[in-house]
Amino acid sequence: MNHPTEIPTRRDLGADLPAVTEDQRHIGVAIPREGVRRLTQGRGQYIDDIELPRLVHVVFWRSPVAHMRITRIERAAAQAHPGVIAVVVGSEIAEICKPWVATLAHLAGIKSAPQYPMAIDRATWHGEPVVAIVAETRAIAEDALALLEV
Amino acid sequence: MKSPAFDYIRAESPQHAFELLAKHGDDARVIAGGQTLLATLNMRLSQPALLVDIAGFDTWRGIAVEGTTLRIGALTRHTEVEASPVVAQHAPLLAQAAPHIGHRAIRNLGTFGGALAYADPAAEWPACAVALDATLVIAGATGERRVKAADFFQGLYTTAIQPGELLKSCEIPVKAAGERQDFSELSRRHGDYAVAGLAARAKVNGRTLSDLRLVLLSLGDRPVRAVKAEAALQGGTIDDARLVAADAALRAELDPFEDLTHSVAAKKQLAATLMRRAVARLIQEP
Amino acid sequence: MKTPSDHPTRRVRVTVNGTPLTREVECRKHLVDFLREDCGLKGSHLGCEHGVCGACTVKLDGQIVRGCLVLAAQADGHRVDTVETPNPSKRLKALQDAFVEHNALQCGYCTPGMLMAALELVEQQPDAQREQVREWMSGNYCRCTGYHAMVDAVCAVLEQQKAGRFMDEPVEARA
Numbered sequence: 055m056n057h058p059t060e061i062p063t064r065r066d067l068g069a070d071l072p073a074v075t076e077d078q079r080h081i082g083v084a085i086p087r088e089g090v091r092r093l094t095q096g097r098g099q100y101i102d103d104i105e106l107p108r109l110v111h112v113v114f115w116r117s118p119v120a121h122m123r124i125t126r127i128e129r130a131a132a133q134a135h136p137g138v139i140a141v142v143v144g145s146e147i148a149e150i151c152k153p154w155v156a157t158l159a160h161l162a163g164i165k166s167a168p169q170y171p172m173a174i175d176r177a178t179w180h181g182e183p184v185v186a187i188v189a190e191t192r193a194i195a196e197d198a199l200a201l202l203e204v
Numbered sequence: 205m206k207s208p209a210f211d212y213i214r215a216e217s218p219q220h221a222f223e224l225l226a227k228h229g230d231d232a233r234v235i236a237g238g239q240t241l242l243a244t245l246n247m248r249l250s251q252p253a254l255l256v257d258i259a260g261f262d263t264w265r266g267i268a269v270e271g272t273t274l275r276i277g278a279l280t281r282h283t284e285v286e287a288s289p290v291v292a293q294h295a296p297l298l299a300q301a302a303p304h305i306g307h308r309a310i311r312n313l314g315t316f317g318g319a320l321a322y323a324d325p326a327a328e329w330p331a332c333a334v335a336l337d338a339t340l341v342i343a344g345a346t347g348e349r350r351v352k353a354a355d356f357f358q359g360l361y362t363t364a365i366q367p368g369e370l371l372k373s374c375e376i377p378v379k380a381a382g383e384r385q386d387f388s389e390l391s392r393r394h395g396d397y398a399v400a401g402l403a404a405r406a407k408v409n410g411r412t413l414s415d416l417r418l419v420l421l422s423l424g425d426r427p428v429r430a431v432k433a434e435a436a437l438q439g440g441t442i443d444d445a446r447l448v449a450a451d452a453a454l455r456a457e458l459d460p461f462e463d464l465t466h467s468v469a470a471k472k473q474l475a476a477t478l479m480r481r482a483v484a485r486l487i488q489e490p
Numbered sequence: 491m492k493t494p495s496d497h498p499t500r501r502v503r504v505t506v507n508g509t510p511l512t513r514e515v516e517c518r519k520h521l522v523d524f525l526r527e528d529c530g531l532k533g534s535h536l537g538c539e540h541g542v543c544g545a546c547t548v549k550l551d552g553q554i555v556r557g558c559l560v561l562a563a564q565a566d567g568h569r570v571d572t573v574e575t576p577n578p579s580k581r582l583k584a585l586q587d588a589f590v591e592h593n594a595l596q597c598g599y600c601t602p603g604m605l606m607a608a609l610e611l612v613e614q615q616p617d618a619q620r621e622q623v624r625e626w627m628s629g630n631y632c633r634c635t636g637y638h639a640m641v642d643a644v645c646a647v648l649e650q651q652k653a654g655r656f657m658d659e660p661v662e663a664r665a
């Protein structure tokens with residue numbers, strides 16, 4: 055419907071309609087922005103402001119190096135920390151979440167290696183998430199992070 | 205990030221603070237303004253079990269002149285030093301340095317003594333204290349002692365304050381007749397840590413300097429007094445030859461670390477530039 | 491829905507935007523989390539949590555501070571004011587109007603902190619020129635606007651103040 059042949063011309067709409075560049079309602083006019091005043095009163099709602107029932111927080115143990123083999127994850131102490139709901143590793147997530155495979159629409163056959171949400175057996179970039187700790191508050195999740203051994 | 209957990213006690217008196225520090229040793233940290241400590245804790249770089257809040261010691265806060273000594277209490281906020289007419293008159297170096305400390309919100313809470321006690325190599329007050337021949341008053345459970353600024357700063361984040369002691373105040377000789385003071389600092393953005401800074405003061409007689417102090421910040425692990433450059437600049441009229449000699453002396457005596465953004469050569473270049481500009485301002489016709 | 495904490499807590503009494511509140515909080519909790527989680531005031535924001543971005547700027551006893559670098563425990567017995575105050579001062583209201591008029595906000599995330607910082611400037615540095623406004627506000631980061639419109643807005647309010655607009659509302663003395 056936006057194809058050039060489908061857009062109505064001035065003649066179609068009636069010759070006495072002014073050119074859009076002369077439309078006084080918008081061009082050269084300061085349009086007040088709806089809803090901006092409440093942002094100056096701290097009454098905006100941003101993602102971090104949202105509180106939902108049973109909302110929990112997650113932090114990640116991330117690879118501190120560009121490349122590492124993950125040989126062992128000791129998570130009992132983190133799991134036992136009060137307020138921790140779950141400590142999840144890459145292989146567990148892989149059971150319920152298929153990996154990304156990037157493809158190119160214009161080059162059939164090109165695809166990336168499968169990219170899992172969290173590292174399994176080895177991490178291949180500095181910062182790749184390896185373990186997820188879910189807890190009632192961010193502070194508790196970070197406390198539990200200190201108890202994790204990877 | 206969120207800080208690790210700790211307990212918090214407001215010390216009711218210095219004596220109470222000393223008792224708490226003696227009892228808890230390394231597990232306790234003192235909090236005054238907290239502008240460095242809380243940032244450190246929020247990044248989980250430290251795990252104290254207890255914070256001892258000393259901000260309530262009203263007798264350790266304030267600015268006053270007694271005779272020829274300007275006394276600044278350790279718990280005086282940076283903003284108070286910045287705004288004080290007494291400081292502007294008797295130690296203008298401090299008034300010039302204050303706006304370089306972080307930003308206004310930091311200065312409203314951060315304390316004069318806290319910055320001196322923490323002794324960050326990029327901090328302004330330590331270099332000023334050395335340039336002004338200040339005396340630091342350290343309080344402990346058994347009494348007070350005084351340490352000259354030149355002896356107070358002993359290394360990276362290391363001062364003469366022993367475990368269990370607290371910095372109580374700073375005593376600064378008031379500016380003498382004929383003396384000028386000049387503070388300058390270079391940073392990549394306003395409020396960033398200094399890449400190089402210079403606290404300078406001298407007796408000025410026309411184009412001749414005497415009693416010169418040139419103390420650099422961010423050029424070492426503690427304030428660096430450029431004694432050879434000072435010597436080169438004194439003893440006669442400031443002319444091009446003297447400036448060239450001082451520049452060479454400064455570059456030879458400085459031994460800075462390189463940092464993330466500046467090489468050793470760059471640091472020396474900036475120090476030399478600060479020195480040249482400061483000298484020009486010191487001998488400028490008023 | 492919280493497991494009771496094993497960590498040290500403290501009962502704090504803070505007057506927030508004119509209302510005395512009493513809450514039990516972990517000693518480690520900083521002032522912004524206290525406002526957001528314990529007082530239901532989401533207007534103060536977190537950007538860096540180490541004191542450089544200014545999104546958390548609030549007033550403590552009438553002076554701007556980094557809310558992330560103050561503990562709720564330190565605020566016990568003290569006064570905190572945010573942009574959500576139900577009784578904004580004339581200067582604050584003028585700044586809010588100026589920010590709207592000069593298009594000095596887009597997403598609005600930095601705006602509460604900017605307004606608090608600007609408010610202290612207008613109150614304490616009435617002779618500030620544009621360069622000083624820029625330096626003063628440089629402690630607050632914005633990712634959207636490019637800052638110039640904010641400086642315009644603050645300068646406009648400084649002009650209004652010079653013209654006598656807030657004469658009937660004296661600035662409170664600093665603590």
